Every structure is written in C-alpha cells, then in structure tokens.
Amino acid sequence: DTAVSQTPKYLVTQMGNDKSIKCEQNLGHDTMYWYKQDSKKFLKIMFSYNNKELIINETVPNRFSPKSPDKAHLNLHINSLELGDSAVYFCASSLEGAATEAFFGQGTRLTVV
Amino acid sequence: DAKTTQPNSMESNEEEPVHLPCNHSTISGTDYIHWYRQLPSQGPEYVIHGLTSNVNNRMASLAIAEDRKSSTLILHRATLRDAAVYYCILRDVGGATNKLIFGTGTLLAVQP
Numbered sequence: 001d002t003a004v005s006q007t008p009k010y011l012v013t014q015m016g017n018d019k020s021i022k023c024e025q026n027l028g029h030d031t032m033y034w035y036k037q038d039s040k041k042f043l044k045i046m047f048s049y050n051n052k053e054l055i056i057n058e059t060v061p062n063r064f065s066p067k068s069p070d071k072a073h074l075n076l077h078i079n080s081l082e083l084g085d086s087a088v089y090f091c092a093s094s095l096e097g098a099a100t101e102a103f104f105g106q107g108t109r110l111t112v113v
Numbered sequence: 114d115a116k117t118t119q120p121n122s123m124e125s126n127e128e129e130p131v132h133l134p135c136n137h138s139t140i141s142g143t144d145y146i147h148w149y150r151q152l153p154s155q156g157p158e159y160v161i162h163g164l165t166s167n168v169n170n171r172m173a174s175l176a177i178a179e180d181r182k183s184s185t186l187i188l189h190r191a192t193l194r195d196a197a198v199y200y201c202i203l204r205d206v207g208g209a210t211n212k213l214i215f216g217t218g219t220l221l222a223v224q225p
Binding site for chain 2: 004033035041042043044045048056090092098099101102103104105106107
C-alpha cells in the first residue's frame with residue numbers, strides 16, 4: 001500500500017495547456033507539500049498545506065494553484081504551461097512538527113513541448 | 114532558514130563504512146538535524162534525525178558534535194543500493210511551516 005501516491009507518473013503536454021497532478025496520502029498526516037526538482041536536480045519547495053490550509057507559498061507563479069479538498073489530498077493545477085515548467089514534481093506529507101519524518105511520492109515527470 | 118554545507122561528492126567501497134559530513138555552523142538551539150537521501154529516479158527518502166544526542170536506526174547512525182555545528186551520517190556497511198544523493202537539512206521546531214529546505218547534497222558513489 002503506497003503511502004504517498006501521485007498521478008500521473010509521466011505527463012507530456014504542449015505549451016499553453018492546463019494540467020493537474022494529483023496526490024494522495026494514506027498516512028493520516030496533517031501537512032502536505034509540493035516540491036519541484038529541476039534539470040539540475042535542485043529540490044525546491046513550492047507549497048505547504050496544513051489541515052487543508054495553505055501555510056507556505058514560495059515564489060511560485062500564480063499559474064500554479066494547489067487545492068486541498070481534504071487532509072489526505074493535495075492536487076496541483078498548472079495553467080498556461082511553459083517550457084520552463086518541465087521538471088519532476090514531488091508531493092510529500094508529514095505530521096506537523098520539526099521532529100517528524102516526511103514521506104515523498106515517486107514524482108511526476110512533466111515535459112512541456 | 115539555517116544553511117548546511119556538504120561535500121559535493123564522495124566515494125566508498127561496498128561493505129565498508131561511510132562517513133558523510135555536514136557543517137551547520139549557524140544552527141539554532143531549536144533546529145533538528147535531518148538526513149534524507151534520494152536514490153536515482155525516486156523521491157527523497159527519510160534516513161534519520163536528531164537534536165543533540167547521537168541516534169541509531171536500522172538504516173544509519175547520526176553523530177552530532179557537542180557544539181551541534183556539525184554532524185556526520187554513518188552508513189555502517191555501504192551497499193550498491195546506498196548510492197544516492199544524501200541531504201543534510203535543518204528543521205526548526207519553532208517555525209510555523211516545518212518545511213524541509215534541500216541543499217545540493219552529497220552524491221555518494223559505491224564501488225563494488
């Protein structure tokens with residue numbers, strides 16, 4: 001049973017399209033995150049939700065809109081996709097607190113052509 | 114966010130111990146030291162964390178300097194499966210966000 005699952009695993013789409021990536025965790029965690037890993041392998045946090053409320057919104061274009069319908073889900077919707085959005089996107093979850101372990105999904109490789 | 118410094122890369126031989134260093138000279142009293150690793154084509158994976166005392170778990174050991182300005186992740190017997198990027202991260206208990214800030218990490222190569 002996968003702890004943090006993302007769909008789809010691969011996504012190839014054209015510039016200008018709108019796409020969504022879904023994330024679900026079955027760990028009972030109250031905090032969920034989205035990270036972006038670019039071609040240079042640098043992992044950067046994008047958003048964090050705690051109990052369905054947005055608590056971190058790093059400097060991310062407003063074309064990216066996270067949505068948390070409940071504590072177990074955090075979806076990422078991207079409007080008007082650009083070439084520079086091509087990356088691997090990771091979803092993660094944890095309990096609240098600095099001494100807790102975060103679990104990551106397997107990633108969604110987004111390629112914008 | 115407190116910063117960490119790690120070597121870009123290290124090499125080890127299979128079945129030998131590996132010591133991965135991390136410097137965090139600006140660590141605050143409430144920062145936990147976390148280690149994650151990322152195997153090729155996978156998401157990051159938790160390894161271990163600690164505050165002041167040394168910690169052991171089934172994956173590794175974490176040795177924390179007395180002044181907490183550095184720490185060392187110890188893999189007791191490296192296997193080929195341990196080849197990955199290892200990240201040392203500080204996580205503030207006082208922060209409202211508890212976010213994990215990844216640096217560039219150490220790429221560990223394990224030779225058979």
